[in-house]
Amino acid sequence: MAQTIKSMVNPTHNMDKFNSTINIRGTGIALPEHIVQSSQIDASQGWPEGQTEKTTGVASRHYVTHETPISMAVAAIEQALDNSDITLDDIDCIISASSTLEQLIPCTAAKIHKQLPLTHPIPAFDINMTCLSAVKALDVAHALLSTQRYKNILIVSSEIASIGLDWSVRETGGLFGDGAAALIVSQEKQNATQVLASHFETYSEGFDFCQVRGYGTLHQPSKTEGDYHPYELFEMKGKSVFKMTALHIKGFVERTLAKTPYQIDDLDWIIPHQASQLGLQHIEKWFKIAPGKMVNILKNRGNQIATSIPSALHELLKSGKVNSGDKVMLLGFSAGLSFGAIILEIG
Numbered sequence: 001m002a003q004t005i006k007s008m009v010n011p012t013h014n015m016d017k018f019n020s021t022i023n024i025r026g027t028g029i030a031l032p033e034h035i036v037q038s039s040q041i042d043a044s045q046g047w048p049e050g051q052t053e054k055t056t057g058v059a060s061r062h063y064v065t066h067e068t069p070i071s072m073a074v075a076a077i078e079q080a081l082d083n084s085d086i087t088l089d090d091i092d093c094i095i096s097a098s099s100t101l102e103q104l105i106p107c108t109a110a111k112i113h114k115q116l117p118l119t120h121p122i123p124a125f126d127i128n129m130t131c132l133s134a135v136k137a138l139d140v141a142h143a144l145l146s147t148q149r150y151k152n153i154l155i156v157s158s159e160i161a162s163i164g165l166d167w168s169v170r171e172t173g174g175l176f177g178d179g180a181a182a183l184i185v186s187q188e189k190q191n192a193t194q195v196l197a198s199h200f201e202t203y204s205e206g207f208d209f210c211q212v213r214g215y216g217t218l219h220q221p222s223k224t225e226g227d228y229h230p231y232e233l234f235e236m237k238g239k240s241v242f243k244m245t246a247l248h249i250k251g252f253v254e255r256t257l258a259k260t261p262y263q264i265d266d267l268d269w270i271i272p273h274q275a276s277q278l279g280l281q282h283i284e285k286w287f288k289i290a291p292g293k294m295v296n297i298l299k300n301r302g303n304q305i306a307t308s309i310p311s312a313l314h315e316l317l318k319s320g321k322v323n324s325g326d327k328v329m330l331l332g333f334s335a336g337l338s339f340g341a342i343i344l345e346i347g
Contacts, residue, residue, distance in 0.1 A: 021194055026183075027314040028314065029310075030158075031179045061177030093154070096125070100163070145187050152184060159180070197342065209236065252339045270283070274302075328346060
């Protein structure tokens, strides 16, 4: 019995081996019109000139004014469809992959569904793994396509990070940006992309390192005495996040690569979550990533939560730099504390 339990908890036991395909039919992004320079944040907060960009690595970011998560999602979807060879009528499933919600219920995907000129009632559902939401949605979509449950799945991530920022903390106040990204994946085999590996791990001892405590059943507005505002704000224990990431990231990447015949040097592109400039620099250092291999859009986007990785993937695919056979790792981290990665070989 003890041996049976041991084998059940062994992280390398019965790990899934991927050797199937998806077809990335189209990608798209949407950004709010309003651009906020770091110099403007310095002036508004009374910080020394250059402080925000020096602290965060972000020179500018987009903040919503009139835009909503749904309007940005629809705009990103329209661009993804324009960049594809299919129409909205070909989509048979919608996955919304975001951490900031327009409202608690119904799910965000249902509201996106409502705003699209669909001719048939296809299913729509949410995945929320905070910053890893879009990567996990791609993982789920791959499984659904592999079982032929659906033919063409639309993944969309739309985030408004600017609404819950704590401006008393310089490290996070100017770090985030708003935006949306969409990705259409299909069963189509011609020029298909190989899914070489998919791997996720959660270290829940870091559960309270990144959080927004409010609006759930734990801290209900109607049952909370005093000022509720602190419960609405994003909180992060940056040093604790860094220590836990540094402790586990190398082993996590090794376990992901172990599902393939490749080493990190064999990969052509690394698309990490755009968490912070310091975080990106450490990833380059820890894995000795060659200059130009890592996709970095942080400077003019900020951390867009779950939108970051699909936005960076969109920019890479539209850059003209990717060749058939290139191997791309999507590498992310999220509140929880979780790690996630998918390795693709572009068709």
